[in-house]
Amino acid sequence: MAMPGWGKALIIVGALLLLLVVLIGGVIGAGAWWWSNNKDKVIAGSKAAMDEGVKAGRETDNQGCVDQSITRYKSEPGFVNGISTSLFMQGCLNVSKPTPGFCDDVPGPTEFIKTGQWEVRECRDVGLESDQYCRQLFQTKQRFCLTKKAIKDTQVN
Secondary structure: OOOOHHHHHHHHHHHHHHHHHHHHHHHHHHHHHHHHHHHHHHHHHHHHHHHHHHHHHOOOEHHHHHHHHHHHHHHOOOHHHHHHHHHHHHHHHHHOEOOOOOOOOOOOOOOHHHHHHHHHHHHHHOOOOOOOOHHHHHHHHHHHHHHHHHHHHHHHO
């Protein structure tokens, strides 16, 4: 007796679901293994980037932090250096001297379309228009400006 079509379909769907579960489990397992073997290195690298940024920030202004960050990123563009450079920029901006007008054109937190356009424009202006990770650098500038504005607003009230 031949198996009905719905039975074959059920077996195929079941096999695909099992394969999907095994693949997801493998990805999660590989990620957990990688993190357990690399977390100390990642944390140390993050702290070092932030510390270097703080050191640089004591010697410059806000715009100098962005300029140094862009130069640093261009030396080795990519995902990992984008994260490291964002941490450098954050540390630098937090201690640097104010640059007049530095945050004037930075969009607000809910201005999503303006934010995207602004990030694209900033990347283009520094010659990184085709770099897919450039925008995260300017997200760091935006967070800094929004935090600075929020602190300023609470001091006024």
